[in-house]
Amino acid sequence: MAEAAGLTFAARVALEGLDLEAAFEIRPGERVALVGPSGAGKTTCLHLVAGLRSAEHALITLDGRPLTDTQRGIDVPPHRRDVGLVFQDLALFPHLDALANVSYGLGARGRPRGQVREAAARWLEEVGLADLGPRPVTALSGGERQRVALARAMAAGPRVLLLDEPFSGLDVVTRNEVRAGLRAFLATLTIPALLVTHDALEALMFGDRLVVLEQGRVTQSGSWSELASRPRSSYVAALTGFNLLRATLAPGAGSRTARAGPLELAVQSDEPAGEVWLAFAPTAVLLVPQRFGVSTRNWFLCRMRESLPLGGHVRVMLDGGTPLVADVSQEAADALGLEPGSTIWAWIEATAIRVYR
Amino acid sequence: MEDQAPRWARAGWALRVSSLLLPLFLALPLVSLVLRLDPRAWLEHVASPVALRAFVLTLETTAVATVLSAALGLPLAWLLARHRFRGSDVVDTLVALPVTIPPVVVGVALLMAFGRQGLVGRAFDLLGIHVAFTSVAVVMAQMTIASPFFVRAARAGFEAVDPALEHAALTLGASPWRVFWTVSVPLARPALFAGLVLCWARALSEFGATMMFAGNFPGRTQTLSLAVMSAMESDLDTAVAVASLSLLLGLAALLVARGAARRWWVAGG
Numbered sequence: 361m362a363e364a365a366g367l368t369f370a371a372r373v374a375l376e377g378l379d380l381e382a383a384f385e386i387r388p389g390e391r392v393a394l395v396g397p398s399g400a401g402k403t404t405c406l407h408l409v410a411g412l413r414s415a416e417h418a419l420i421t422l423d424g425r426p427l428t429d430t431q432r433g434i435d436v437p438p439h440r441r442d443v444g445l446v447f448q449d450l451a452l453f454p455h456l457d458a459l460a461n462v463s464y465g466l467g468a469r470g471r472p473r474g475q476v477r478e479a480a481a482r483w484l485e486e487v488g489l490a491d492l493g494p495r496p497v498t499a500l501s502g503g504e505r506q507r508v509a510l511a512r513a514m515a516a517g518p519r520v521l522l523l524d525e526p527f528s529g530l531d532v533v534t535r536n537e538v539r540a541g542l543r544a545f546l547a548t549l550t551i552p553a554l555l556v557t558h559d560a561l562e563a564l565m566f567g568d569r570l571v572v573l574e575q576g577r578v579t580q581s582g583s584w585s586e587l588a589s590r591p592r593s594s595y596v597a598a599l600t601g602f603n604l605l606r607a608t609l610a611p612g613a614g615s616r617t618a619r620a621g622p623l624e625l626a627v628q629s630d631e632p633a634g635e636v637w638l639a640f641a642p643t644a645v646l647l648v649p650q651r652f653g654v655s656t657r658n659w660f661l662c663r664m665r666e667s668l669p670l671g672g673h674v675r676v677m678l679d680g681g682t683p684l685v686a687d688v689s690q691e692a693a694d695a696l697g698l699e700p701g702s703t704i705w706a707w708i709e710a711t712a713i714r715v716y717r
Numbered sequence: 718m719e720d721q722a723p724r725w726a727r728a729g730w731a732l733r734v735s736s737l738l739l740p741l742f743l744a745l746p747l748v749s750l751v752l753r754l755d756p757r758a759w760l761e762h763v764a765s766p767v768a769l770r771a772f773v774l775t776l777e778t779t780a781v782a783t784v785l786s787a788a789l790g791l792p793l794a795w796l797l798a799r800h801r802f803r804g805s806d807v808v809d810t811l812v813a814l815p816v817t818i819p820p821v822v823v824g825v826a827l828l829m830a831f832g833r834q835g836l837v838g839r840a841f842d843l844l845g846i847h848v849a850f851t852s853v854a855v856v857m858a859q860m861t862i863a864s865p866f867f868v869r870a871a872r873a874g875f876e877a878v879d880p881a882l883e884h885a886a887l888t889l890g891a892s893p894w895r896v897f898w899t900v901s902v903p904l905a906r907p908a909l910f911a912g913l914v915l916c917w918a919r920a921l922s923e924f925g926a927t928m929m930f931a932g933n934f935p936g937r938t939q940t941l942s943l944a945v946m947s948a949m950e951s952d953l954d955t956a957v958a959v960a961s962l963s964l965l966l967g968l969a970a971l972l973v974a975r976g977a978a979r980r981w982w983v984a985g986g
Contacts, residue, residue, distance in 0.1 A: 411887075464886065
């Protein structure tokens with residue numbers, strides 16, 4: 361078996377209420393965001409890589425070395441895997457100060473005491489906490505604790521870095537700070553990094569590539585723009601903010617119709633007839649009080665469900681027989697006088713609809 | 718002192734008065750015992766060879782029993798806290814049983830196992846080893862009765878340690894053995910200490926099992942509680958004096974436990 365550098369992961373596990381069956385790989389220096397709804401099995405994947413849980417069938421290799429290979433009966437214990445894991449709730453040792461937390465991994469590897477303290481101090485400096493070494497971790501702020509957790513994981517010299525929703529415990533202001541710091545740090549990494557999140561912005565910021573896990577299956581993977589332009593599940597569409605419809609494309613070529621539930625849309629496509637995805641950006645949906653003469657096609661009378669001011673523009677959730685999302689400018693929203701329950705006309709330009717299988 | 722409790726939580730007078738009944742009931746015998754002491758005679762009785770020997774023997778045997786209980790109970794408590802394994806329910810029951818059956822019965826059972834005619838004792842007898850009715854038997858009786866108290870407390874302590882902390886230590890490269898000593902034990906320390914004190918206190922008050930399995934031989938197996946019983950048969954003043962020694966030890970155990978708990982909680986342990 362020709363083993364690639366970096367992390368390769370393939371596993372099948374039966375969990376309570378979920379069958380996980382997923383595979384992905386991360387090259388050295390690549391940052392992958394593992395995204396998906398809660399309960400999709402994201403954390404389980406991390407724990408499988410770290411060896412904290414076992415699988416019925418799994419093949420996990422790191423830089424060519426098998427960590428788990430159920431076929432060959434290989435299961436390297438967690439403390440010999442060289443996997444760095446930043447836990448969701450950080451799991452800092454509450455009985456140790458910041459420096460001792462960071463030193464823990466080096467000490468466990470039996471390095472001389474002086475060398476350990478020196479290296480740990482360097483790591484604390486690296487994350488900008490040089491002065492806080494003697495501080496008990498219980499006395500640190502959320503952002504500081506987060507950085508100690510990162511320094512602790514990195515000081516042990518891992519060959520892969522796993523981060524489990526590293527920002528979930530932080531308030532908004534701290535989160536933005538820590539995100540920026542972590543992003544800069546990850547950019548310098550030469551080992552593979554895997555970040556678990558269910559936040560679209562974090563996935564966009566941290567993932568060179570996204571792997572979408574839904575109900576234990578990888579439903580899609582690729583760069584953000586690939587996912588955004590061709591979402592293949594309603595989750596990915598919601599994550600990237602796109603409208604996504606499953607539709608049946610009529611026979612023909614060029615201008616034709618596609619039926620998505622109660623809606624009939626005019627589209628431009630040379631795809632063969634049959635089941636297709638239709639995706640279009642919320643900005644491709646025009647909202648007006650009255651129909652007018654640009655086109656006779658793709659007009660839908662919708663009921664307004666909800667509108668969210670997002671600073672500069674307003675995201676409008678509509679029900680036109682099927683849920684639709686539209687982005688309009690603040691001025692346009694004010695002029696339309698959007699009220700939940702009111703009806704409004706939506707127009708979608710045929711050429712703005714992407715059609716794919 | 719200012720009452721900090723919210724209005725609804727402040728007990729009415731009926732609750733307050735009735736909640737004082739049990740403390741009164743508990744205090745009365747102890748106060749009576751202390752009042753019965755004659756300070757001059759007390760010193761004489763306490764310094765008597767029989768009382769001193771019982772006191773020293775009690776300290777020695779309970780110390781050994783507590784240390785052995787901790788040494789053997791610590792890994793067991795961790796295992797019970799962290800893992801469900803085949804037979805873990807059986808082990809759990811075995812550890813709980815000595816708490817629920819009368820110590821006298823435990824003493825008889827120990828004799829059946831380690832007595833001269835006992836299951837294991839018979840083999841020991843062939844080798845010329847006799848444990849029943851020796852100081853070793855005192856320690857064994859105390860361990861059987863008292864070690865479950867340590868295991869229960871330690872288990873609860875380990876269960877309260879977030880498993881993620883042990884997992885984190887593992888991923889940082891620490892062996893399970895190292896994780897146990899550098900993460901699990903330090904974090905469970907208040908509970909472990911409470912368990913030690915409980916275990917020691919229970920060993921101090923051991924009577925029934927010791928009586929059955931070790932007998933009541935001054936200087937060899939006669940601990941304080943056995944000495945009290947022997948003294949009762951001849952001289953009440955001696956009995957009261959020796960009993961007061963036992964009371965002091967029990968009080969000391971309680972105060973040490975409380976002091977340590979306070980220090981650890983304040984330190985944020």
